[in-house]
Amino acid sequence: MTSKYTITLFTGISIGVLALGAVSLLLFALNISPITVVQVMSAGSASNWMRISHVLSIWIPLLLCASGLLLTFRAGLWNIGVEGQVVMGAIFATATLRLLDGQAEPALVLAIAMAAGLLGGGLWGMLAGILRNQCGVHEIFGGLGLNFVAQGIILYLIFGSWKRAGMASMSGTELFGRDLWLSVPTGWRVPPISLTIAITAFILTALLLAITRFGLRLKAVGQNREAARLFGIRPDLVSLLGMMLGGGLAGLAGCLQVTGVYHRLIPSISSGYGYLGLLIVMLAGYRAVPVPFIALFFAALTAGSIQLPIVMQVDSSLSGVIQGAFVLSALLVHGLNQRKKQRDKQKNKQQGAGN
Amino acid sequence: MIELRDIHKYFGSVKALQGVSLKVEAGSIHGVVGENGAGKSTLMKVLTGYIARTSGSLLFSGKEVEIQTPRDGTSLGIGMLYQEPLDFLQLSVLDNFMAGAADFQRKKMKKKLLALANRFGFTLHPDSPLYWLTVGERQQLELLRLIHANIRVLILDEPTTGISGEQQDLLFGALRSLKEEGCAIILVSHKLAEIEALCDRLTILRRGKTVAEQEQPFDRNSVLTAMFGEFSDQPPPDQNSTVITAGKKKKLVSFHEVCSSTGRSGLDAVSTDLYEGEVVGLAGLDGSGQSVFLKICADLLPHTGSVERFNHQHSTSSDQGDKQAVFLPADRLSEGLIASLSIREHLLLADNTPLFMLPATGREEAQQAIETYNILGQPGTAAGDLSGGNQQRLLLSLIPAKARLILMENPTRGLDVRSGNWTWHHLREQLPEDGAIIFASPDLEEIMEQASRVIVFFDGRIILDRPVDETDLDEISRAITGQVNSECQIEK
Numbered sequence: 001m002t003s004k005y006t007i008t009l010f011t012g013i014s015i016g017v018l019a020l021g022a023v024s025l026l027l028f029a030l031n032i033s034p035i036t037v038v039q040v041m042s043a044g045s046a047s048n049w050m051r052i053s054h055v056l057s058i059w060i061p062l063l064l065c066a067s068g069l070l071l072t073f074r075a076g077l078w079n080i081g082v083e084g085q086v087v088m089g090a091i092f093a094t095a096t097l098r099l100l101d102g103q104a105e106p107a108l109v110l111a112i113a114m115a116a117g118l119l120g121g122g123l124w125g126m127l128a129g130i131l132r133n134q135c136g137v138h139e140i141f142g143g144l145g146l147n148f149v150a151q152g153i154i155l156y157l158i159f160g161s162w163k164r165a166g167m168a169s170m171s172g173t174e175l176f177g178r179d180l181w182l183s184v185p186t187g188w189r190v191p192p193i194s195l196t197i198a199i200t201a202f203i204l205t206a207l208l209l210a211i212t213r214f215g216l217r218l219k220a221v222g223q224n225r226e227a228a229r230l231f232g233i234r235p236d237l238v239s240l241l242g243m244m245l246g247g248g249l250a251g252l253a254g255c256l257q258v259t260g261v262y263h264r265l266i267p268s269i270s271s272g273y274g275y276l277g278l279l280i281v282m283l284a285g286y287r288a289v290p291v292p293f294i295a296l297f298f299a300a301l302t303a304g305s306i307q308l309p310i311v312m313q314v315d316s317s318l319s320g321v322i323q324g325a326f327v328l329s330a331l332l333v334h335g336l337n338q339r340k341k342q343r344d345k346q347k348n349k350q351q352g353a354g355n
Numbered sequence: 356m357i358e359l360r361d362i363h364k365y366f367g368s369v370k371a372l373q374g375v376s377l378k379v380e381a382g383s384i385h386g387v388v389g390e391n392g393a394g395k396s397t398l399m400k401v402l403t404g405y406i407a408r409t410s411g412s413l414l415f416s417g418k419e420v421e422i423q424t425p426r427d428g429t430s431l432g433i434g435m436l437y438q439e440p441l442d443f444l445q446l447s448v449l450d451n452f453m454a455g456a457a458d459f460q461r462k463k464m465k466k467k468l469l470a471l472a473n474r475f476g477f478t479l480h481p482d483s484p485l486y487w488l489t490v491g492e493r494q495q496l497e498l499l500r501l502i503h504a505n506i507r508v509l510i511l512d513e514p515t516t517g518i519s520g521e522q523q524d525l526l527f528g529a530l531r532s533l534k535e536e537g538c539a540i541i542l543v544s545h546k547l548a549e550i551e552a553l554c555d556r557l558t559i560l561r562r563g564k565t566v567a568e569q570e571q572p573f574d575r576n577s578v579l580t581a582m583f584g585e586f587s588d589q590p591p592p593d594q595n596s597t598v599i600t601a602g603k604k605k606k607l608v609s610f611h612e613v614c615s616s617t618g619r620s621g622l623d624a625v626s627t628d629l630y631e632g633e634v635v636g637l638a639g640l641d642g643s644g645q646s647v648f649l650k651i652c653a654d655l656l657p658h659t660g661s662v663e664r665f666n667h668q669h670s671t672s673s674d675q676g677d678k679q680a681v682f683l684p685a686d687r688l689s690e691g692l693i694a695s696l697s698i699r700e701h702l703l704l705a706d707n708t709p710l711f712m713l714p715a716t717g718r719e720e721a722q723q724a725i726e727t728y729n730i731l732g733q734p735g736t737a738a739g740d741l742s743g744g745n746q747q748r749l750l751l752s753l754i755p756a757k758a759r760l761i762l763m764e765n766p767t768r769g770l771d772v773r774s775g776n777w778t779w780h781h782l783r784e785q786l787p788e789d790g791a792i793i794f795a796s797p798d799l800e801e802i803m804e805q806a807s808r809v810i811v812f813f814d815g816r817i818i819l820d821r822p823v824d825e826t827d828l829d830e831i832s833r834a835i836t837g838q839v840n841s842e843c844q845i846e847k
Contacts, residue, residue, distance in 0.1 A: 213708045216696075220704055223693040229655065230682055230691060231704045231753075 011285070011333055018329035023322050032314060040311045041304030041319075050189060051303065057190040057261060058273075058299035059292075060198040061086070061253040065277030066284075066291045067205040068121075068249030073286045074209055075242035076222030081128045081143025082250045082274035084150035085121035089251025090258045091154055092120025094173065094265040097180055097258075098162070106179040114197070114255055121251015122244045124150065129243035133236040139243070151267075158267055172266035182260040191260040198256070201249055206288040218242050250274060279327045285334065298323055356381035356539040357402075357433075357508050362411035364397055371397045373563040374411075377541075379508070379556075384530060384540040386554035388547070390582055390640070390797070390835075393560040395543050399510050402541075403435045404428035434506035438513045440493040442485055449481035452500050471499045475529040491518030491526075498529060509533065510541045515549055516620060516642075516814070527553060545640045547575065547836045575838075583799065583832045605631050606663075607760060607791050608652055613660035615647050620815035622647045622658070627810065627817060629791055631759075634783075636806030636823070637795040638831055644812040645795035646685070649762045652793060653682035665759070681754050685764035685795075687746040694739030698725065698732055698749060705753040728752040729777070744770050751778060759790040766794050767801060779805055799828055813837050 024034045045055050065082055072079035079085075096116040100109045124146055131142035159168040182191035209215040217238050220228040225235040257269050280298060284290040305319035357379050364372040372394045379385040389395050400406045402413070404422040413420050415431055422428050442451050452468045453459060465481050472479045477495040485493060494514065501509060511530075515523050530540055530553060544550055550557060551573055559567040559581040567581040608629040615622040622644050629635060629652075637645040650656045654664070665679055684690035692701065699721035703712060721734035728748040732741055738749060747770060754761060761782065767775035782792060796802055802809055803823060811819035811834040819826070819834035833839070 211711055211713055213710050213712070216700060216704060216708065216712070219700075220693050220696060223695055224689070226690050227693050230653075230684075233704070 007337075008285070011337065012290075015283070015326065015329045015333050018333065019322070019325040022325045022329070026321070032312070036312060037308070037314070037318070040307050041301065043304075044307035045300040045304035049187060053189040055296070055299045055303045056195060058302050059296050060190065060194050060260075061257055061271070061273040062277055062280060062295040062299055063198045063202050063292055064249050064253035064256070065274050066280045066295055067202045068125075068246035068253075069277050069281045070205055070209060070246075070286070070288055070291065071218065071242045071249075072125075072246040073281055074215070074218045074222050075239040076225075077129075077132075077239060077243065078140045079125070079128070079143060079243065079246055080140045080278070081124065081146045081247070082277060083270050083272070084143065084147035085124045085247040085250035086254040086257070086270035086274050087147075087150040087154050088124040089117035089121035089248075089254030090265060090269040091150075091157065091254075092116040092251065093255035093258045094157075094162070097176055101177065101180065109180065110182065110259060113259060114252065117251045117255025117258075118248040119251070121254060122248035124251070125243040125245075125247020126240065128247075129240040132243075133240060154265065154269065155267055158265060162265065170267055172262065172264045175264050176259075180259070181263050182256075184260075194256045194260040197252065201252065202288075202292060205249070209288055214238075214241070250277075276323070279323060283326060283330045285330075356416060358414040359398070359402065360412045360414065362398065362401055363409045364394075364401060364406070365409045371563055372401070372408075375560065375563070375565050377558055377565070379539045379541055381507070381539050382534055382537045383555045384534055384542055384553050386550040386557040387541060387543045387560065388545060388550060388557065388578070388582060389560035390545075392562075392797070393582075394563040395560055396512065397563075398560070399435065399512060399541070399543060402428070402508075402510065403433055429504070432505060432507035433510070434501035434504060434508070435510040436494060436497055436501065436512065436514055438516060440490065440497050442493055442497060444486045445484065447482050447484055448479050448488070448496055451485055451496060452481075452503070455500075456503065467503060468499065471502060475499070475532070476525055477529075489518070489522075491522030494518060495522070495525070495529075498526070502533070506538070508539045508541070510543070512543045513545070514542070515544070515546065523549075545836055547578065547838060579829070579832050579836070582836075583828070605789070607631050607633075607665065607789075608793075609661075609663040610648075610651075611661045611663075613651060613658050613662055615651060615656060615658040617647055617650075617656055620644055622651070623815040624660070625815075625817055626660075627820060629793060631789045631791060633791045633793075634805060634807045635791065635793045636802030636809045637793065637812060638797075638799060638802055638809060639795075639812035639835055641797070643835075644815040644817075646764055647815075648812065649682065649764060649793060649795055652760065653680055653762050655682060679758060680760040680762065681758045683747075683750050683754075683761070683763040683766065685768060687743070687750055688739060691750050692738040692746060695737050697721075697735045697737055698730065698741075699734040701738060701749060701753060706755045724752040728781075729774075743768075744774050747778070748774070751781065754785065756785070757787075759787060761786065761790065761792045761794075763792070763794040765796055767796070767798070775801075799831055802831070803828060811835055 027034045027037060044051065046052055065086065068085070069079055069082060093113040093116050096113040097109060100112060103109070128139050128142040128146055131137040132139045158172055162173045164174050182193055184191050209218070217228070217233050220231065220233060221235045221238045228235050228238075253273065254269060257271070258265060262269065276298060280291060280294045283294050301319040301322055305316040308314045308316050308318055359375065359377045362372050362375045363370070375394065375398055377385070377387070377398070387395050387398070397406070401408045402422070404425045404427045407423050413422055420431060422431065422433070443454065446454070449461065449465055449468060453461070453464050456464065458464060468479070468481055472495075475495070477492075477499070479492060479496055479499075485496075488496070514526060518526070527549075530542075534540055542550065542554060555571055557569045557573055557578070558565055559569075559578060561582065561584065567577065569578065606628050610625050610627050613622055613625045620643055625644070625648065637648065639645050647656060651658050651662060652664070654662075688694055696704070699717050702721050702724055703709070703717045709716060718734050724730070725732060725734065728751060730741070730745050730748045730752070732745060738746060741749060747766075747768075766782075767778055770778065786792060794806075806823050808822050809819070809826060809831060810817055811831055813834065814837070818837070818839055819831065821830075
């Protein structure tokens with residue numbers, strides 16, 4: 001009998017081999033040396049602190065979104081609405097900054113903006129949860145719809161009420177005053193406070209899942225709503241809370257993108273990090289511990305690929321191909337594992353007595 | 356016309372059919388009866404080709420044939436009317452009628468449908484969507500579709516469940532006229548009255564074997580004996596008599612005109628009271644209402660009518676603090692336990708869940724429960740990895756000490772005799788004086804041994820309600836098949 005950890009390790013290795021093998025084959029077919037690609041990408045993401053901190057600036061929203069998604073996945077929910085939750089977090093944060101600019105200490109305004117971001121994402125998550133509980137709209141469809149609504153709102157704001165003086169532009173709203181930027185030390189490209197928030201949020205999420213009553217109930221509901229009811233758990237309430245918390249963390253990611261990275265609201269504020277978060281959590285097998293590492297790997301891929309067109313005339317979307325290859329391999333390996341498990345179970349059932 | 360010879364079907368080591376033979380003549384109606392798990396459905400599935408048999412032969416008009424897939428069955432003219440109609444709810448009546456037919460001319464098919472419906476006295480509007488129809492009407496449509504496909508062997512599986520009396524008369528009329536036309540009809544049913552009204556011959560299955568065959572007129576007593584086996588005259592003496600005769604106690608649960616549409620037969624205006632100190636056994640064939648009754652007791656299903664529990668109009672089973680009623684479902688893993696949670700986590704969830712818990716929290720309690728309840732596993736073993744008996748013991752260990760109303764479906768299913776006895780011993784010991792156990796069981800011996808009162812369900816209604824020592828297995832098994840002695844005041 002093999003232990004759980006050996007199986008997990010084996011699963012991880014087979015996913016990596018499968019994905020890298022597939023991508024290498026593709027590169028060979030295109031007559032590009034995979035080794036050069038690796039060199040360029042690693043140089044682009046880790047050659048100096050500036051580049052590493054750039055990777056970290058991508059890691060932050062990924063880690064936050066993935067943390068939120070760990071909660072919703074644990075509740076058995078497919079929170080596709082994570083993108084919209086990032087956007088709403090960014091909108092709420094921008095609104096706060098615009099409203100309170102000059103009214104209070106910048107630090108206080110920023111803190112309130114963070115809370116607003118949390119609230120915005122949380123509300124958007126709650127909406128998807130209510131649609132699911134009260135109206136029977138599956139969270140995938142509800143979330144997808146709400147993503148479009150959020151995108152509509154952000155475009156309306158950027159081209160309407162919040163447009164720059166004289167002209168509206170895809171490049172977003174007016175920049176905030178420097179005092180409302182999260183401070184970045186020289187030589188860094190990432191505000192230390194963002195990093196702290198993201199890491200803290202992840203650790204709290206992991207602890208919430210591992211050692212609290214809420215985490216246990218979330219797991220119970222995610223696995224078997226009917227049985228959870230027999231334990232006196234209210235599945236609707238628990239999964240709604242999961243959606244709110246998950247949405248809140250995504251909203252926080254949106255807020256940090258506004259206050260720490262772009263210093264304004266732009267149409268593509270989420271940069272697809274929400275969807276990438278879904279892939280990260282799936283690749284982690286819905287467990288917390290691998291999430292920061294996979295998120296870091298994905299962030300490095302994204303940052304490193306920026307060099308590709310310059311050095312090798314290869315489009316930077318190669319990083320997307322690599323990420324996709326990993327996710328497909330993960331789904332494949334997990335699927336095969338599942339099928340094997342099921343077959344074993346069936347065999348056991350047939351061997352056991354009873355009808 | 357069609358003959359099955361020495362059919363065996365094994366699922367792994369489970370012998371569902373062990374040498375069943377059946378011969379059905381053209382122009383006759385042949386009944387197949389048996390208790391739950393006797394092998395009726397498996398036999399019919401073999402006949403239609405839905406499942407492949409392990410051994411034995413099939414003869415059609417005297418020639419040996421091979422039926423391995425449903426397609427083979429259809430091409431030989433074997434059609435089956437399933438308990439739940441297999442149709443397309445979103446499509447219209449006409450579209451359903453045409454589905455699978457060779458002819459796709461709407462006008463022509465519409466005419467044919469109306470002509471057929473007319474012939475049997477069915478009223479079906481070709482353009483209504485199917486979800487407007489009752490189960491009985493859907494069944495009529497399905498029957499017409501099969502007749503249009505020129506079936507020569509018609510199998511019906513419990514066709515009168517869930518349809519009205521009028522629809523039943525129409526159906527029986529249709530079956531009789533099909534019989535006149537030379538169709539071979541097999542009727543699977545647990546209702547002896549309809550078997551007697553319709554069938555020419557009768558085969559009784561028990562535990563995968565043919566135990567008896569009879570020609571009209573049937574002898575009810577010997578049919579029942581064949582179905583349920585010989586009973587020992589005296590139920591073994593037990594300790595429960597002391598529990599019941601403690602005099603009239605207070606009401607624990609009170610049902611008044613409770614109806615529900617869930618389950619196969621739902622629940623039809625059930626009124627009864629359950630008292631403190633009672634152990635009530637619920638009998639009846641699968642899906643006759645016992646399970647719905649239990650779940651409504653546990654406040655798990657919506658219903659109409661009033662249910663009063665613990666003298667409250669509205670119970671609060673969902674409140675963690677007030678867990679006075681517990682429900683132990685029959686399908687332990689899919690309804691009662693959470694497969695990936697460990698024994699320890701289940702115990703933590705069941706009662707007084709602490710706000711924070713470390714990996715060590717509750718480990719000792721779990722170890723203790725494992726010893727007390729004799730569960731083969733570690734505190735960290737996932738419920739899904741436990742065997743059936745151990746899952747049941749885990750469920751038992753989750754019953755909070757303060758539980759007053761214990762509701763169980765098949766409490767000893769899949770348990771060996773020793774574990775079964777242990778389970779009952781434990782349940783009785785744990786039950787507080789003002790508590791009650793209500794359980795459904797297909798095993799009548801278990802009900803006679805353990806219960807102080809028996810309630811028999813038939814078609815969603817209570818057909819018999821007696822203290823155990825005022826009834827016997829004979830009366831109970833009659834009631835299960837829908838017959839009550841005239842002295843009993845409950846009308847059929």
